[in-house]
Amino acid sequence: MAVFEKGVIFEGVDTADSSCWSLAAYQARGGYTALKKLIEAQTPQDEVIAEIKNSSLRGRGGAGFPTGLKWSFMPRSFPGDKYIVCNSDEGEPGTFKDRDIMWFNPHALIEGMIIAAYAMGVKRGYNYIHGEIFEVYERFETALDEARAAGLLGERILGSDFSFDLFAHHGYGAYICGEETALLESLEGKKGQPRFKPPFPASFGLYGKPTTINNTESFASVPFIIKDGASKFLEAGKPNNGGTKLFSISGHVNRPGNYEIPLGTPFATLLEMAGGMKDGKKLKAVIPGGSSAPILPGDVMMDLTMDYDAISKAGSMLGSGAVIVMNEDVCMVKALERLAYFYHEESCGQCTPCREGTGWLYRVIHRIENGLGRPDDLDLLTSVGNNMAGKTICALADAAVFPVRSFTKHFRSEFEYHIENKKCLVDHKWF
């Protein structure tokens, strides 16, 4: 189910119309005018990058790194191949926004990538699509065909000297391939395992060449910025948190789905848009930015606005914008057990602390959930987590530890009750 408020990506997209994704529909909405504008005016590359910087667009994949700054790291004068790569390997539990972008409005992404290629002097790009959404991958391929046929991709785009081609690639279902260097390894045909950094992809990326990797939503926001201007984008959000953002709401709400709203919108408003709490139950907790983001109690959330800075100040992160809402019937031990299992299964196995630690965390939580918890288990979880976080090549170990820390911090009494009484504090029901 997809629900959209107006925003920079879904402005004018009628998701009920089965052809809303097509090139014709996109062009009717003003699509590709940004690209045409750049090409006709022969806008200097620096100006494009400056515009993105001015928009305060921050990476929509989870880390929130300023996109314009990232583009400026690309060594444009580097001789030989350079690449841009779109990270559509949307694997974070709770997140389902990139899927809808590619399903309902793929040309926004394609145009965004062409503009990025133009700005960074790149001739070849790849879109790495999550393996489980094959129908989306196929639609994206069709959209690429449309763009190629219309002279928007390939040699001498729109009759200019600028050439760029874009290819889609689908993964095979490993969460870790959403980590940008693991994605590059996978794209190269190798096992998807994160690379040690430095060197960073900007200097040593795909096939060892300079590479810029952005999230689907980041790229898809670009045409708006170029077409309507950085200031308009910035105005749509709040300072340092430019633009609108897609939030994927799931859990105990009446209308789960994607909502594209200005950054800085109060959580209470977002919850209301999603139809409020299902069955009128009480809000217990929210994971505001995908499963790796620390959980926050419901009352804390109700006072927050949905933007990078506010959520971060409250001790969590906006992440990918996946908002997982839990009501009073959820047992926090059970919820954490499920998350711990996910990270245990998805660790790539490369670094010792993550390979061994994720399983250990899961087993201790599993044991608490099953009435076999011991009094010192919470200290053990903290200690094992501390030995994992910040000790590995990529952030998966940290992502596995954040939920453990935040669940046991905000809902410690529930864990203690579980250990002592060998059962849930609440009469647990998922739905």
Place this chain on the structure above:
Amino acid sequence: MLEIEINGQQLTVETGSTVMDAANQAGVYIPHFCYHKKLSIAANCRMCLVEVEKAPKPLPACATPVTDGMKVKTHSELAAKAQKGVMEFLLINHPLDCPICDQGGECQLQDLAVGYGGSSSRYEEEKRVVANKDLGPLISTDMTRCIHCTRCVRFGDEIAGRMELGMANRGEHSEIMPFISKTVDSELSGNMIDLCPVGALTSKPFRYSARTWELSRRKSVSPHDGLGSNLIVQVKHNKVYRVLPNENEAINECWIADRDRFSYEALNSEARLTKPMIKNGGIWKEVSWTQVLEYVAHGLLDIRKNSGASEIAGLISPHSTTEEIFLFQKLLRAFGTNNIDSRIKQSDFSADSAYQGIPWLGQSIAEFSSLNSMLLVGSNLRKEIPLLASRVRYAVKHGASVATITAKDTQQYIKFKGKALVSPANFANTLLAVLHAVAQSAGKPLPASFDTKVEVTALHQEIAKTLLSGEKQVILLGAEAQYHPQFATLLAIANAIAELSGAIVSVPALAANSVGAWAVGAVPTDAGDNAVQMFAKPKQAYVLFNVEPELDTYNPAQAVAALSSAKMVVVCSAFKSAAAEQYADVMLPITPFSETAGSYVNTEGKLQPFNGVVKPQGDARPAWKVLRVLADVLELPGFAYDSAEEVRADALDAEKILSRLNNRLGDGFAVNGLSAVDSIVRHAEVPLYNADPIVRRAPALQATKDVAVPVAVVNPALAERMGLSAGAKVQVKQANATSSFELVIDSLVADNTVSIPAGHPATSMLGGYFDHVSLERV
């Protein structure tokens, strides 16, 4: 240069160094598992986490580049906590089976657990169990012990040149495994055992036989290829239990080839000859040394008296020690014969009078790592000298280009830029065409003697271009060139190319002491017969030293025929053999390299002395002593040596060896007209575990896939022309010899070529390695 402070100690390191490099330089030990100085950086074990000032998190020393002014603490609270945390993670799923683990006592995990591990475990869940893998006859696995450092994986990929192991699956389910139903077949695979920091990969032949602390470590030198890899031989109760590399950066770095490592099994085998024996009326009898030496002396004197000393020939293996070879030739010459040779597999001696020095590697071993371009002529280098091939591969990874002229594309794991797949009979004219192409490219005139008409194709030009592409160029003549009936021609053309291009000509020694043997005079002089002539013109008596002519000579059929009709055959050997029992009259048990003092001169001219590591088995005796006593029995003067060192001092001057090495030919050799040959010839490679008497008797090596399979291999075109299909029985005829083999069709073999390996009993009835051959369906 960068300034860095480690634990308060100031030092200056090269730009580009890692913290680990700097710590090594400062003599500070940082615990680690996945890091290895010769492998790429994986940074996956996380054991080397250290505190770096201003960094919020501990950083892996192995992968963190030093920045100017960096301050590192390797034992601070932050660092120690991180290291202990990692150690705990490594141990939670590691079995506590040290008492039955072969790695016990030499286990990095065990050692570091003492310093960084807890006294008890906080992990009380079930431990992981991982199924073992069949990696072949050399490596034994206990995969539950694996800590996923991926050293073995990286070794295969980066050093051995072929990724035979990988880490499959994710997370806790990660497993090191070979490709499905494949084994690890690299000729360097044993190094993975050394690299494994735990007991996941251990030596299969050594398994459960001894503890490392029970073994003495003694230095030695490998008796196999010309590299002269430095060895640590581990012994207990006067028996060799295991062989490990002794690090020598200039020669074998920290590696050894599998045959250096696993051939020791032969030293303890049942096949050892441990008693002097004399054949009487077809029956072999054990006798005393006095009896056997008198018998030999009497026999030789008799033949000299009746037929002259020139009716005696001596063939000695270039795997023998310098001292043995020197005394062997000195004794025979003093006795009156010059029919002495050590070039046992060579067939073309026509340049003997033209050599300007002793053929050798042409440059140092280490220089092969930095060559820029190379032309291999008749060389399957990685099976000839595995670690030299590894250096070439290193050079290729750093941008060098290699071309090849070969009769069998043996997949060297190097991508060739220019590959001429031609029958051995066409090696010389192909190389000549390359010479013409080189002359054209270089715009220089051809030397007069090579100015014959030859067709230069695009392929020859490509090969020439590859060779000329680099600054440091090498033309290497491999086994198939060195044993080739036109070796002298090939060498002459290679020298001509070198003259035009500035390349170095390399004739690598294929045996441990090929250079040494030549240096101490084990080549015929004064019209003495060479290794082929001494069998082509049968003699009345032969003295065979460490050599098995039925397997080790160019034309085994001819050799065996001559030996069988000789009046007297004296065999000095460390091993018994069925063939020798047929043609020999007397067998003298001499010791292999492990039981005698001696030395080898390697292919770059380096003299490497060694001592015996164990006492001689049975009545076997160091051969230099046997020869010395035999000389006394024969009443020859000048043999009063009291030690191997005295013999060595008399035999050669180590300082002067290098000046005696030269691959050039003088005026004594001229190339005659060459033309393309389209008749069918044999291509015989000597598989690396069939190359000498020791490896042939090492059971584990004999169980590998590198052992000769006696089949006849032809390419599809030839098979079709002859109407032969795969699996058919074919009769192979060479001169008077005939054998039948199963036919295998493989497009990796050149046209008009029948590839049949040498060094195998089933092929010992055949003739010359690269001679004409006829094929018939049975």
